[in-house]
Amino acid sequence: MQGWRSSKELGVDGLEFVDLDLSSSDDQHLVVDVKAAALNFSDLLMSEDKYQVRPPRPFTPGQEIAGTVLSAPEKSQWKVGDRVASKIPWGGFAEQALVSCGTVFSIPDNISFKLAAALPVTYTTSMVAFFDSTQLRSDQTVLVHAAAGGVGLAAVEIAKAIGARVIATASSKQKLDLAREHGADVCINYRDQNWVELVKDATNGAGADVIYDPVGGDIGLQSLRCLARNGVILIVGFASGTITEIPANRLMLKRASAKGVYWHHDHDAELISDMMDKMFVMLKEGLLNPVVDTRFTLAQLPDAMRALQNRDTVGKVVLTV
Structure with missing residues (x-):
């Protein structure tokens, strides 16, 4: 072969x-x-x-x-x-x-x-993020970075299927249009230097309850500025090539938390089976595309x-x- x-x-x-x-x-x-x-x-x-x-x-x-x-x-x-x-x-x-x-x-x-x-990596990762790493609710706002990429677009769709309000960021109009087609309520180009303020404006100053970050680097660091009180930032990956160094004091002052999204079949077989079952129901109902x-x-x-x-x-x- x-x-x-x-x-x-x-x-x-x-x-x-x-x-x-x-x-x-x-x-x-x-x-x-x-x-x-x-x-x-x-x-x-x-x-x-x-x-x-x-x-x-x-x-x-x-x-x-x-x-x-x-x-x-x-x-x-x-x-x-x-x-x-x-x-x-x-x-x-x-x-x-x-x-x-x-x-x-x-x-x-x-x-x-x-x-x-x-499906096995990107959609499973986003399922784990919103059903296990945190329990995303329909009354919450989630900020999804790199929302037109594989894992980001999966996150947009799953968050919308749960009923949450979705703010999507990406680097071009084409990518933002795609995120909007798949459920994003608000789309922001994070090449705009004021993207943090735009997220705050979209949440009436409160910030996002959940931030889904597969990018890391400066994007991850700046995300803390638009994280809501008692919010959680989900660390999904480091597509920027730089690992975010999170200042603990920023989490403390907002009573917020940072949580890694990671799973492994050897340790999480039951969890993954449950996530796959939920995913196929969503696919069958047309909630995921x-x-x-x-x-x-x-x-x-x-x-x-x-x-x-x-x-x-x-x-x-x-x-x-």
Whole structure:
């Protein structure tokens, strides 16, 4: 089979499209024929050895896949031909992938492989953020940064499905228009130097009850200025490349809190199962409408990663295999 390998040279330029041998499966893993594989910003970081997970080199990047089961352990619930999707540690940007039996979920017949590949990380993360990291209520206002990206757009849709008022930020009119189409009530360009004041104006000076921040850096720091009293800032990621250093006194004076949004199948299996059940109900009811960018094939991974790196994408970038 063919797939991508990150070896000695770091970053996108170090990726090689080569023939690969899939490690032999065991009684804990499925072999999946990959039909679609989704990109995450963490794939860029992992290729540069800047992510908290650092696979031994050489390795195949890729953490979200959808496809059909080629082989399954005899005692597992899965069988050859089953349509499945999953988050995996790495190894997704290839024609086949090893997937843990404990992390895979079945794809309903009305959901395509391309759409299914967009769900395991970004939508699950936003579900965890609003149903577990905090209990978002319909009478609250949530500020979503990078609202036209994969994880941000998922957050807009889920927050709106809950009934919250959504303020979305993004870097262009096109991206803000997309966020508005998917439920944002107020849209603000955070390239505007006065964006914090615009958020305050939109909340009558009170600030946002919940701030969803996948950007970090200065955006995360400035967000504290428009956080409501007793509010919470959800730390989702650091797409800016800089980790926000949060001054504790700002949280103290507002009786506010900062909470990391993170989940892992080994520790949160029951939680993730519950989130997936809720997500599929929302999809069935038409409350979620994921935007999937399928411009790129598996062979075009470097182009797709550069587009993601340069903020030239909207929604979720999914490679067709």
